[in-house]
Amino acid sequence: MLIVEELHMLLLRPDGRIESAVSVNRLYGEVAAVIVDLALHGRVTVSAEKYPVVDIVSTAPTGNPILDTTLERLVPLRGKRLQSLVTRPKLDPLEVVVESLVVQGVLVRGERGFFGWGSARTPESDPAPEHVLRSRLAAVLAGTTAPSQADLALLSILQNLNAAHAILREECGGVSSRDLKRRIEDLTAGSAAGDAVAKAVNDAITAALVATMTPVIVAATIT
Template sequence: MLIVEELHMLLLRPDGRVDSSVSVNRLYGEIAAVLTDLALRGRITLTDERHPVVGIASTEPTGHPVLDTTLERLIPLRGKRLQSLIARPKLDPLEVVVESLLVQGVLIRGERGFFGWGSVRTPESDPAPERVLRARLADVIAGDRVAARADLSLLSILQNLNAAHAILREECAGASARDLKKRIEQLTAESPQADGTAVGDAVANALNAAMAAAMMAAMTPAIVAATVS
């Protein structure tokens, strides 16, 4: 399963809606996750500079609809800074990720919100994949399992969304939000090349910085308005 698909499972509540802790920032996390998937498959590159630029290394289809749809959307955006892409709604993989999980039987189409308004909810049809995923992350956090690139990516993205503790409350075995943050930082530092190459680490570092910058840029107008008022 893709990193972005696993992330989406973690972000969904039992009723099929995105958890309130990430409802505003989900876009950043899921774009970061799908870009990680593409980079690890050799489809995109990032320049080695303070504000990385995204390049297209190959347009060859991966065979996965989520990745191929995102890659197609990325092609006309090649040469753009990573930070700007993280916040670009055009790259939001939500619809194709949901469709992929529906096809796999993980999710099912539910009902809309009150009075038939809002988007269609997509609760889990098969809870087994998420249970396995959460058990895996719990073992990684506890030190009982060596972290794979997917594990590190998921933990880093959740931490950058300021939602790791809210989403993984049970998996962190009673650890505080501060302690979980330290543990994720420790795991990232200890396993810089969990995928066997330097690509995963370079992408993770660049995406972490880009997510933080994009979220800060989005929050700044609200902070300024609150200060002025």
């Protein structure tokens, strides 16, 4: 399963609604996650500069509709800063991610909101994949399992969406939001589980999401 698919499972409540902690910022996280997936599949690179740039190194199809759809959408945007890309609705992988999870039997297509308004809900049909994922992340946070590339990416994205504690409240072992943040920072900075590509992408995602989220946080504080 792709990182972006695992992220979507974490962000989705069992009733098919997006968790309130990320209801506004889901786009940023899921675009970031699918770019990580593309990098790890050798289709894009993410530069290591202060304002990382995404470039395409191969347009060869991967055979995965989520990756191939996103790659096609990225072609005219090659060379753009990651900070810019994560905010672009055009790159939102939501529809293809949901379709993939429906095909896998993880989600089902449900009803729309009251009077048929809003987007259709996609409630969980098979809770097993998310339970396995959450158990895996709990073990990583507890230090009993070495983190994979996917684990590092998921934890980094959740933390930089300011949603890690809300989403992983049970998996973090009851620690405070501050302590969880410190634990994730230690993992993503010091783990040897990820290769150079994964580390570069995680660092870039952190820089991009921090830059993107800062105006949102400031505005919320002022109001």
